[in-house]
Amino acid sequence: MGDVAQRLAEIVGESHLLTGDGIPEDYSGDEALTGTPTTPRYVVKPATAEEVAAVLTTASDHRIPVTARGSGTGLSAAAQPHPDGILVSFERMNAVLEIDTVNHVAVVQPGVTLSELDEKTASSGLGYTVYPGEMSASVGGNVGTNAGGMRAVKYGVTRNNVLGLQAVLPTGEIIRTGGKIVKTSTGYDLTQLIIGSEGTLALATEVIVKLHPRLRHGATVLAPFSDLDRVMAAVPAIVSSGLAPHILEYIDALTMAAITYNADLALGIPDEVRDASQAYLVVGLENRDAERLGGDTAELGELLTGLGAADVYVLEGTAARKLIEAREKAFWTAKSAGADDVIDVVVPRSAMPEFLSRSRELATKTESGVVGCGHAGDGNVHLAIFQKDKEKRASLLHDVFALGMELGGVISGEHGIGRAKKERFVELEDPAKVALLRRLKQAFDPAGILNPGVLFD
Amino acid sequence: MGDVAQRLAEIVGESHLLTGDGIPEDYSGDEALTGTPTTPRYVVKPATAEEVAAVLTTASDHRIPVTARGSGTGLSAAAQPHPDGILVSFERMNAVLEIDTVNHVAVVQPGVTLSELDEKTASSGLGYTVYPGEMSASVGGNVGTNAGGMRAVKYGVTRNNVLGLQAVLPTGEIIRTGGKIVKTSTGYDLTQLIIGSEGTLALATEVIVKLHPRLRHGATVLAPFSDLDRVMAAVPAIVSSGLAPHILEYIDALTMAAITYNADLALGIPDEVRDASQAYLVVGLENRDAERLGGDTAELGELLTGLGAADVYVLEGTAARKLIEAREKAFWTAKSAGADDVIDVVVPRSAMPEFLSRSRELATKTESGVVGCGHAGDGNVHLAIFQKDKEKRASLLHDVFALGMELGGVISGEHGIGRAKKERFVELEDPAKVALLRRLKQAFDPAGILNPGVLFD
Ligand SMILES: Cc1cc2nc3c(=O)[nH]c(=O)nc-3n(C[C@H](O)[C@H](O)[C@H](O)COP(=O)(O)OP(=O)(O)OC[C@H]3O[C@@H](n4cnc5c(N)ncnc54)[C@H](O)[C@@H]3O)c2cc1C
Numbered sequence A, B: 001m002g003d004v005a006q007r008l009a010e011i012v013g014e015s016h017l018l019t020g021d022g023i024p025e026d027y028s029g030d031e032a033l034t035g036t037p038t039t040p041r042y043v044v045k046p047a048t049a050e051e052v053a054a055v056l057t058t059a060s061d062h063r064i065p066v067t068a069r070g071s072g073t074g075l076s077a078a079a080q081p082h083p084d085g086i087l088v089s090f091e092r093m094n095a096v097l098e099i100d101t102v103n104h105v106a107v108v109q110p111g112v113t114l115s116e117l118d119e120k121t122a123s124s125g126l127g128y129t130v131y132p133g134e135m136s137a138s139v140g141g142n143v144g145t146n147a148g149g150m151r152a153v154k155y156g157v158t159r160n161n162v163l164g165l166q167a168v169l170p171t172g173e174i175i176r177t178g179g180k181i182v183k184t185s186t187g188y189d190l191t192q193l194i195i196g197s198e199g200t201l202a203l204a205t206e207v208i209v210k211l212h213p214r215l216r217h218g219a220t221v222l223a224p225f226s227d228l229d230r231v232m233a234a235v236p237a238i239v240s241s242g243l244a245p246h247i248l249e250y251i252d253a254l255t256m257a258a259i260t261y262n263a264d265l266a267l268g269i270p271d272e273v274r275d276a277s278q279a280y281l282v283v284g285l286e287n288r289d290a291e292r293l294g295g296d297t298a299e300l301g302e303l304l305t306g307l308g309a310a311d312v313y314v315l316e317g318t319a320a321r322k323l324i325e326a327r328e329k330a331f332w333t334a335k336s337a338g339a340d341d342v343i344d345v346v347v348p349r350s351a352m353p354e355f356l357s358r359s360r361e362l363a364t365k366t367e368s369g370v371v372g373c374g375h376a377g378d379g380n381v382h383l384a385i386f387q388k389d390k391e392k393r394a395s396l397l398h399d400v401f402a403l404g405m406e407l408g409g410v411i412s413g414e415h416g417i418g419r420a421k422k423e424r425f426v427e428l429e430d431p432a433k434v435a436l437l438r439r440l441k442q443a444f445d446p447a448g449i450l451n452p453g454v455l456f457d
């Protein structure tokens, strides 16, 4: 056992250090379709912030790259370790430390998964509202990517739902940021800076998340539209209506066919309506009062009809749940259909029609396919890209990202840049900004040990 | 005219440069009670981001301190200029550039005041929801301090309502961050980092703010309580209720007497109730539907009674407006009553009773007075401090801040640290965090020209 391995074993305990052939394949990356599975030199499973700090100090001393891993469900290859590096897996730091029903917060360790947190908060009547499609994702991973998901249209993304952190700096100090407080004007906001930094600035060892009351009554409304532009134009009107949907998704016809087929889900839409539909809106409403929900649902139905929906279906319990689940699994459906990449550009809501139609033109020009769905309420378009040729794909992605930026958007709304999109990011982003980000990185991580190769080289 | 003055005159135009005796007193500071009015060497009034960039480059070349000024209504002496420095007043950059009703955003120049923005957005049915008590404050100043105000309990603070910036770096580059988009996972969040940095990292030259639908129907409910603890205990219950008040303020009896006297406001509370009341809650509800508002108001009344309110008054139009205005003016009332400082510690909502009672003990021990009101829904306590002796006051502030931090809070919830609280901040805050903040400052501002002496030396 080398020096480093011995030191790591001392820190986390021998049984929580994996090396060489003892490292299962699962640790070699995340779910990014374009990742390059890479086995790290060491996997450590710390149990405390102090252990994490000692690991980082050791890594710093030996200039060893360190990658944090939550559940490895990320889509930007940001949890893909360095071949000479240490992978810090937070799987043992998975306790829900406190559910504080007075301040409406939970204090959790980063390895807690969203489904565990959901389960543990259920009886309190409160819940964590960040719902990326994958409930096995961890809260620490959410912090790493600034995860969004379907309910962001009402509740915001991770950034809006994390009030404080305990974090370990690459220089080995353990700090606390924010707290069980909803606001602060006391120095630069380190909580916000660390959120979305993809494990490159600091490692979160405790997270204080907001909880919201679970509203008892919900309705899911499905509306087919004859063309995509009309769907897109309907979105701002629904956002403006004051109905405050907690789900506002669009699904194009191909994606809908695929996900409902895979889920063996019959939505009861007559063939002639389905055949004439280019896209669908899925709108979720919720309320603490059943009667008000009824009123809102009726109002939404009228609004959708006025906006050109071919029909409006209020889905009942099981069908509603299944449709949402099928939508959550859209990524797997795209993957099994042979998609070569999945991207998540975000643009101003008003720019979605132009973004989609011009993306399709770009795809046609390069003989590629793009189909998709997305968090329409957020202007966040998830496109599955079909193009086997690597160079053609890179050039298409460049053009699609550039288009998104031209329309006032950014490359990623919630998945992050990671390793997967860093070339495009550095190429397209303002050099003055990239230089500033590099200086910020340097301010946190002078030795450059945290997730090198992610975001930029 | 010296070299620097000449260059500045070239940049902004001679008539927009003030020097020496030509500088009105108003530019010598903000509203902080403990500020030291200081006349800067130069006041410039740029009209464009390019002019701001040129000013910063000049300042950089000559290592001249630069302080940004919005409306000078800040309460932490952060807009107090350096005697050898340049004050950049944004008064001429006060255009509302765009009101985008599709994406629900406004694009504004930083010098726009909140009342101007309110006026200009009124006809769109949308509005900017950051409402610090002082509507002459500017949006740029809001960004500088991460301003909060009464409606933060529902709509969040500046941080939650700014989606993007155009900003000038002290190194002279003009960058854009964020956009008309509700989320991004594309590099570190510079928007969030600049918000609340009190003019020490970059100067905002354009701000993209969220707009929310103006809800047509509102009600203001006033509830006297026999003791302060009970008021504080009622707050989390109201937050949990699902009634989602947009105002949730507490006002102690002394403050209520003073502000209603100053506003010549009769609330119709019988003498015997008033005499037996130690504190009041003011709760604002709003709804797009009059009937729902009525239902909610009735429910709130029952809830308040159940929580121990001595009585519940639903205030009508003028009385309601006057009470809110009087509350907004609490700072002026405290000032004219001879308060020596006003602070705004934020603690977890659950900790407010302990924070208040122990603060009063600390005050009694040092023969000081503390009275106050605050954004109770946010755990943000505004205390007016009466203690003429500077040393005694400093020691009291130290102890009160330390108490807030011990209870899980921070020194300032919305006013900022500025010059006024920096000694206490550096003394009480974790040195590892302060060192990191200094490195971040250095990453933005290697020459140290932006607002030196604010936050830390
Ligand atoms: C089917 C499917 C659907 C999805 N749908 C969505 C969606 O709707 N919205 C969405 O936003 N995402 C979605 N995702 C992506 C993914 O679930 C999220 O990115 C999630 O936040 C990743 O969590 P994780 O625990 O798996 O993180 P990982 O993949 O393990 O790591 C993600 C990043 O966070 C860093 N990290 C992990 N732990 C920490 C820590 N403790 N401190 C600091 N950094 C850390 C890692 O280094 C890495 O940079 C989906 C993924 C799948 C497979």
Ligand SMILES: Cc1cc2nc3c(=O)[nH]c(=O)nc-3n(C[C@H](O)[C@H](O)[C@H](O)COP(=O)(O)OP(=O)(O)OC[C@H]3O[C@@H](n4cnc5c(N)ncnc54)[C@H](O)[C@@H]3O)c2cc1C
Binding pocket: B030, B031, B067, B068, B069, B070, B071, B072, B073, B074, B075, B078, B079, B090, B110, B131, B132, B133, B134, B136, B137, B138, B139, B140, B141, B142, B143, B144, B145, B146, B147, B148, B149, B150, B197, B198, B199, B200, B202, B203, B204, B205, B328, B329, B330, B331, B332, B414, B415, B451
């Ligand atoms: C009666 C009264 C009541 C108040 N109530 C509240 C309240 O309820 N909530 C609350 O949060 N505040 C309150 N305040 C404080 C104040 O209104 C806010 O802090 C407000 O945000 C200051 O805006 P301003 O334009 O006056 O900023 P200034 O005082 O001019 O500047 C404030 C800070 O912002 C910086 N700054 C200004 N412009 C820019 C720019 N373009 N780019 C970068 N930095 C910039 C300055 O350098 C300084 O650090 C109150 C003040 C008064 C007098």
